[in-house]
Amino acid sequence: MTQLPPLNSLRAFDVTGRHLNFRAAADEMGVTQGAVAQQVRQLEAHLGMALFERLPKGLAFTPSGRSYHARIATAFEELHAATETLRPEPNKVVISVTPTFAAKWLIPNLPEFSAAYPEIDLRILATEKLSSFHSDGIDLAIRHGQPPFGAALDAIRLFRQKIIAVAAPTLIAGERLPLDLATLSRLPKLHDSHDLWPAFLKQLNVEDNGGHGLRLSQTALAMDAALSGQGVALVSDFHAKRDIAANRLVQVIPDALMGKQDFYLLAPRGSKRGTSTQTVVDWLTSTALAGA
Numbered sequence: 001m002t003q004l005p006p007l008n009s010l011r012a013f014d015v016t017g018r019h020l021n022f023r024a025a026a027d028e029m030g031v032t033q034g035a036v037a038q039q040v041r042q043l044e045a046h047l048g049m050a051l052f053e054r055l056p057k058g059l060a061f062t063p064s065g066r067s068y069h070a071r072i073a074t075a076f077e078e079l080h081a082a083t084e085t086l087r088p089e090p091n092k093v094v095i096s097v098t099p100t101f102a103a104k105w106l107i108p109n110l111p112e113f114s115a116a117y118p119e120i121d122l123r124i125l126a127t128e129k130l131s132s133f134h135s136d137g138i139d140l141a142i143r144h145g146q147p148p149f150g151a152a153l154d155a156i157r158l159f160r161q162k163i164i165a166v167a168a169p170t171l172i173a174g175e176r177l178p179l180d181l182a183t184l185s186r187l188p189k190l191h192d193s194h195d196l197w198p199a200f201l202k203q204l205n206v207e208d209n210g211g212h213g214l215r216l217s218q219t220a221l222a223m224d225a226a227l228s229g230q231g232v233a234l235v236s237d238f239h240a241k242r243d244i245a246a247n248r249l250v251q252v253i254p255d256a257l258m259g260k261q262d263f264y265l266l267a268p269r270g271s272k273r274g275t276s277t278q279t280v281v282d283w284l285t286s287t288a289l290a291g292a
Contacts, residue, residue, distance in 0.1 A: 005046045012039035013051060014076050017069035018051075021058045048164070067076045085137050086108060092121045092153040093280045096131035096141040104239040106142075114284055121277045128218075131259040133268050138279045141266045142284075154269045157279070158288040160257030162246075163196055166249040168229040178253045181206045188231035189213040196234045200257045223249075236263075 001084050016025040016036060026033040035232055045053050051065030061069065097106055102124055113122065125131060131138045142158065166188070175183055181204060187208045189197050201208055216222050223240065226233035227248055237256065243249040265284055267273065273281070 003041050006039075007151050009039045009043035009046065009247060010072055011076070012036050013043050013069065014072050016040055016052070016059065020061075032134040038148070050069045056084065058123070073140075076289060080172045081137060089121070090274055091276050092118055092123065093124045093139050093276050094137055095280065096125045096136070096138045097126065098142075098144065098218075098221075099126045100239065100282070101144075101220055102126040102240075103141055104223060104235075108242055109287055112287070113280075117276075117279060120279060122280060138281060139267070139273075140284075142263060143266060144261050144263050147264070149264070152269055154267045156265040156285055157262050157263050158284065159236065159263040161262050163234050163257040163259060164202065164237045164240065164257075165200065165232050165234055165252050166223075166240050166244065167226055167232045167252050169227040169247065169250055171226075172252060173230070175226070177250065181253075184232070185209045190216045190225050190231040190233040192219045192220065192233075193199060193217055194234075196257060196259075200234055204253075205256060211269055216269070238285060238288075241291065 010269055012025065012029070012035075015028050016022060019025050022033045022037045022040075026036045029036060040052065047068075049064055050062050051068060052059040053062060061161070078181075086284055095106075103126075106124065110122070115269075125136070125138065125247060127168055130143075133140055133141070134186070144161070147155055165184070171187070172179065172183075179187075184204075185201075185206050186209045189208060191197060191213055192215075195215075197208065210231070214222075214225055215230070216225065219233075219239070222233040224230060226235075227243065232252060240251075265278075265281065267281065
């Protein structure tokens with residue numbers, strides 16, 4: 001088995017690679033600049049190659065150094081995550097949600113939660129990828145999908161998927177609501193990764209004459225573009241509820257597209273939930289029901 005480099009040298013390389021500066025790395029590690037530089041030189045000697053180019057105003061990766069740092073940084077992240085799972089934190093609850101759900105529903109409702117349960121440390125992991133309850137240290141997840149989700153998970157439906165068309169009042173100034181279909185047809189459309197406009201317009205038997213429109217990777221971005229008057233967006237009705245109530249957005253036609261995939265709260269089945277996790281489950285379900 002190839003002898004691994006010293007852990008201290010790897011740590012110095014990881015921190016230096018994030019800053020590309022020995023002084024900044026030394027400040028983070030709480031040691032001298034010379035000590036960090038020496039650890040990096042020892043690692044380079046151990047590997048028999050240069051990892052950084054020394055420049056007048058800092059450092060730059062060599063090609064080998066860049067690829068090596070990406071893997072070393074990942075390894076340290078895994079070590080941190082593994083260690084965190086061993087530390088009991090009874091009041092910590094980690095919930096995985098999509099960025100749109102976090103930005104448009106969960107975060108706006110968090111002040112109410114924090115006021116009611118200040119002792120709970122609720123941590124939000126906003127990601128489009130599926131998170132692992134075990135390797136990612138997730139207690140709960142909210143996902144858009146269709147059951148069954150597997151025998152290892154409990155699933156509670158929070159919201160039905162009801163897609164509506166919304167726009168900023170400035171975009172439709174002078175038009176009477178609800179819009180007639182000809183007006184909807186010629187307005188610019190905002191598209192996200194779900195690409196629901198073809199199905200929505202087909203349901204209305206309407207052709208799209210609004211041009212190619214703006215295409216974005218997330219529904220939250222499409223909503224932000226709609227708020228700035230750049231077009232009409234298709235969103236889940238509960239995501240837009242606050243903006244509609246504040247007259248920042250308006251539902252342009254009463255028709256809605258009912259999806260096959262709803263929004264579910266997921267939790268591991270069979271393991272006893274802590275008090276804090278159960279409190280979050282109860283709060284999410286009651287808040288979703290109240291806003292339905």
